[in-house]
Amino acid sequence: MPDIAPLAPHASLPKSEAPVLVCILDGWGENVVKDEYNAINVADTPTTDALKDVPGRWRTVRAHGTAVGLPSDADMGNSEVGHNALGSGQVIDQGARLVDIALEDGSAFKLDGWKYISESFTEHTVHFIGLLSDGGVHSRIDQLLGFVRGAARDGAKRIRVHMLTDGRDVPDGSSVKYTEELEKDLAAVEGCDAKIASGGGRMYVTMDRYEADWSIVERGWHAHVLGEAPHTFTSALEAVKTLREGGGKPVSDQWLPPFVIIDDAGKPVGTIEDGDAVAIFNFRSDRVIEISKAFEYEDFSAFDRKRFPKTRFVGMMQYDGDLKLPARFLVPPPAIHGVSGKLLADAGVTTFACSETQKFGHVTFFWNGNVSGYFNEELETYVEIPSDKVPFNEAPDMKAREITEAGKEALRSGKFQMVRVNYANPDMVGHTGDLKATTRACALVDSCVKELLATIDSLGGRWLVTADHGNADDMVQRAKKTNEPLKNEKGELQLLTSHTLAPVPVAIGGAGLPADIKFREDLPNAGLANITGTYLNLLGFATPAHMEPSLI
């Protein structure tokens, strides 16, 4: 644990009497490729464009790979690691990397979580539930296989995988490839009956987040636990291929309906029963907290479980350190100490944080180092604006206007020294692969930023605008060397639904920021974690020693 001292005053930058705004544009990368498939480039964005013209007050920082604690620089950034870095000012080994290490050195198979599920190996079934891809944002297929093979080696007789198709962190349509691969690898596991038992698309089955729509989790419970779904198949590959066709109305991987695999007699091959072990193989928390509650809590009312089997349940990690959920886990999660939220609360600073449901936990839970709730309820106010329950290309404005109104009101109220908001649009609409809708989303967010900055300027405050990773800045898959957009055999563009590896912009300003405050030039490789010290400076505090250096 780093040595953590309380916040101290900045040596030369006095405390701001007016509020300081930190504004996160979720999924807004600064991509070198600026063509017609870069939605930010296509969109009319006069406000964020103008920020670039102010000398010494606009730059980019790294938001992917090792700069945010991911295993390699081929890993795109994501909201979890991005907001962890922005909130904590530290580069922390993240879940993906911790699981890699625990598998490599074998420690994963010696810890309590593994011992706990091992008790079910000989007499019962071991179930693995999670996102099937190598996106590396929530999970990775190679890690799943590491645990499946470990279970077989340690005596498991029956393994069932409940797979959620991705198409969001990886290209749409790739579910076919991953399913084929998994079926083949499970068949090759020796001395053990290993099969896929159920599944569905990640946005429609099981992986809801922040309680946006519990019916998603309910559908997963029915398929995985009860073995009930509107579609049954005898093979997962057939399930995925058929459901993608959608009976003439193609369905993307993210949105496949739930399915159950049955045997020749029509019986589900892998319902979850008393005594079975259940392991969630996602390392990232937000989209598996709800299903974890359904397995772990005796007392549960979010939906009718119909049957509540007594299982040995573990998460890949402990997903919520505050709730201690789940109680047992395979690999200990990253320990994040000395986050800005805690230090500010200890220093008596009043804070307002706001986003809509889809990103609410990002600016609170992830920001605060994966801790739910307040550090100091008297000093902090968190506002969640309920998100729509639709595919977001159908409503690309999302709740950006409402967030802007809430932000302006908080700034003007005089009640808060720090106001932070997250705009979900560039990311959530970007994930749909819909260029037109994403362009609209980016233009709207730009106009919202304009309003917020005007408000803070009128109050004599200071602001910092940044993002957590790229997404809207590239909407097509490209050839590696030439960056040429890729097309399929039919000549159709191959859409990009995932995040990008682009760095993100960071801009500072405000009527209350002394004219001589500029970005320093000796941190060319700075990343998201360098932003924390920067906004603490804007608030009048020195950068704490355990954090990455400030950009100013």
Ligand SMILES: O=C(O)[C@H](O)COP(=O)(O)O
């Ligand atoms: O969960 C998701 O929506 C995507 O996998 C990642 O998006 P996020 O990291 O921006 O939340």
Ligand SMILES: [Mn+2]
């Ligand atoms: Mn994000």
Ligand SMILES: [Mn+2]
């Ligand atoms: Mn995203």
